[in-house]
Amino acid sequence: MRRTFLIILGIAFTSAASAETLPGGFVYLREIDPTIIQDIRYAGANNFVGRPLKGYDAAECVVSREVGLKLKAIQQDLAGRKLSLKMLDCYRPVRAVADMVAWSKNGQKNGQKNGQETVADRRFNPAFSRRDLFRLGYIATHSQHSTGAALDLTLVDLKADNSAAFDPNKTYADCTAPAETRAPEGSIDMGTGYDCSDLKAHTASAAVTPAQRRWRNALVAVMARQGFVNYSKEWWHFSLPGAGGRAYDFPIGPRGPIP
Numbered sequence: 001m002r003r004t005f006l007i008i009l010g011i012a013f014t015s016a017a018s019a020e021t022l023p024g025g026f027v028y029l030r031e032i033d034p035t036i037i038q039d040i041r042y043a044g045a046n047n048f049v050g051r052p053l054k055g056y057d058a059a060e061c062v063v064s065r066e067v068g069l070k071l072k073a074i075q076q077d078l079a080g081r082k083l084s085l086k087m088l089d090c091y092r093p094v095r096a097v098a099d100m101v102a103w104s105k106n107g108q109k110n111g112q113k114n115g116q117e118t119v120a121d122r123r124f125n126p127a128f129s130r131r132d133l134f135r136l137g138y139i140a141t142h143s144q145h146s147t148g149a150a151l152d153l154t155l156v157d158l159k160a161d162n163s164a165a166f167d168p169n170k171t172y173a174d175c176t177a178p179a180e181t182r183a184p185e186g187s188i189d190m191g192t193g194y195d196c197s198d199l200k201a202h203t204a205s206a207a208v209t210p211a212q213r214r215w216r217n218a219l220v221a222v223m224a225r226q227g228f229v230n231y232s233k234e235w236w237h238f239s240l241p242g243a244g245g246r247a248y249d250f251p252i253g254p255r256g257p258i259p
Contacts, residue, residue, distance in 0.1 A: 022062060022250070023248065023250055024064075024148070024245070024246075024248055025064055025065055026062050026063065026064055026065075026091060026148060026248070027062070027063065027064070027065050027068055028060055028061070028062060028255045029060075029061040029062070029063050029068050029071065029087065029090065030060070030061070030255060031255070032063075032065070032068040032069060032071070032072050033068070033071065033072040033075055035075060035079075035084065036061075036071060036072075036075050036084065036085045036086075036087060037084050037085065037086040037087070037156055037186075038059065038060070038061050038086070038087045039059075039086055039087070039088055039186065040056070040059040040060065040061060040087065040088070040089060040090070040252075041088050041089060041194065041195065042056045042089060042092070042096060043056040043057075043058060043059035043060075043252070044059065045168050046166045046168070046183065047120070047124075047195060048120050048121070048123075048124035048125065048195050048197070049099070049100070049103050049120060050118060050119065050120035053092075053096040053099045053100065054093070054095045054096050054098070054099040055092075055093030055094075055095045055096040055099075055249070055250075055251045055252060056093075056096060056251075056252055057251050057252055057253050057254070058252050058253050058254040058255070060252055060253075060254070060255055061087040061089075061090040061091075062090050062091040062148075062252055063090050063091060063148060063151070064148040064149075064243060066240075066243055067148060067149075067151070067240055067243055070226040070227065070228070070240070071085060071087075071151075071226075073226055074222055074223065074225070074226055077222060077225070078155070078222065082157065082158045082159050083155055083156065083157060083158060084155070084156045084158055085153055085154075085155065085156075086153060086154050086155065086156045086186070086187050087151065087152075087153050088152040088153055088154065088194050088195075088236060089145060089151070089152040090145070090151055090152075091145060091146070091148050091248070091252065092143055092145035092146050092150075093146065093248065093249050093250065093251055093252065094146050094247050094248065094249035095249055095251075097140075097141070097142065097143045097145075097146060100139050101139060101140075101141055103130065104130045104131060104133050104139050105131065119171070122174060123172060123173075123174050123175055123182075123183065123193075124174075124175055124193075124195055124196060124197060125197045125198075126174035126175065126176055126196075126198055127197070127198050127199070128197055128198075133197055136197075137233065138197045138233070142247065143247075144239050144244055146247035146248055146249070147243075147244030147245055147246065147247050147248070148243065148244060148245075148248070149239050149240050149241075149242075149243040149244030150237065150238070150239040150240075150244075151228075151237070151238050151239070152194065152195075152234075152236045152237055152238075153219075153236060153238065154185070154187045154188065154190060154194065154219065154236055155187060155188045155215065155218070155219055156186065156187045156188065157187075157188050160188075162186040162187065163186075164184035164186065165184065165186075166183050166184060174196075175192050175193035175194075175195070175196030175198065175201075176192050176196060176198050176200045176201075188215050189211075189212060189215070190208075190212055190215055190216055190219075190235055190236070191205070191207070191208030191209065191212035191213075191216070191235075192208075192235075194236055195234075195236075201233070201234060201235060202232060202233050202234075202235070203216055203220065203230055203231075203232055203233075203234070203235040204232065216235050219235070220235075223238050227240055227241070228240050229241060
């Protein structure tokens with residue numbers, strides 16, 4: 001009997017230890033709502049840098065519990081319309097923000113040879129050079145993402161075929177091009193791809209179609225019902241006023257099993 005008790009106690013301890021406890025009240029979004037789709041771009045190569053950013057050791061959305069519960073409420077609101085949220089970036093370690101800044105200021109060090117643009121530069125920054133991104137406010141030395149108050153996301157039509165996947169060996173049109181020629185997003189066409197540094201990506205841009213405008217407005221509206229505010233230069237970026245605190249730098253690791 002005593003041996004059985006010790007075995008059970010050991011299993012429980014191991015399971016609890018495996019489920020990583022994150023600092024600052026952060027949680028893995030999957031633990032709050034596993035139905036929310038995730039495509040964490042900075043954990044892979046499909047982003048403007050063209051490689052994983054420092055601190056993204058796993059493609060997981062990490063949020064504060066308050067933000068996670070609000071996202072769950074939004075997801076429940078969308079479910080009746082056969083729609084889903086799709087998370088593109090959530091908590092962002094400070095080291096990843098520094099990685100972005102270094103990339104924007106020092107192209108040669110980060111793979112841009114002799115000042116030539118890379119494939120990722122042309123896809124995500126069709127109108128600006130990477131040094132312009134810092135000056136124009138697309139990249140900042142401090143990010144609300146590091147406090148847990150900011151999110152990048154979009155909407156998915158669950159009735160549509162979203163199976164097309166990004167192919168790193170394929171050449172795509174830039175992020176302002178028609179959806180059928182740019183990299184597949186697996187989400188509703190909002191007029192530009194995610195992380196598109198262009199005037200067309202401004203939420204109120206007049207350069208998008210009426211249907212794309214309606215979807216942008218729908219995203220802003222559903223997020224606003226839970227208190228989130230959109231950033232006018234990026235249709236995908238939302239923040240929750242008052243939710244942020246100090247900036248954190250813990251890396252995003254794989255989610256352990258839930259005990």
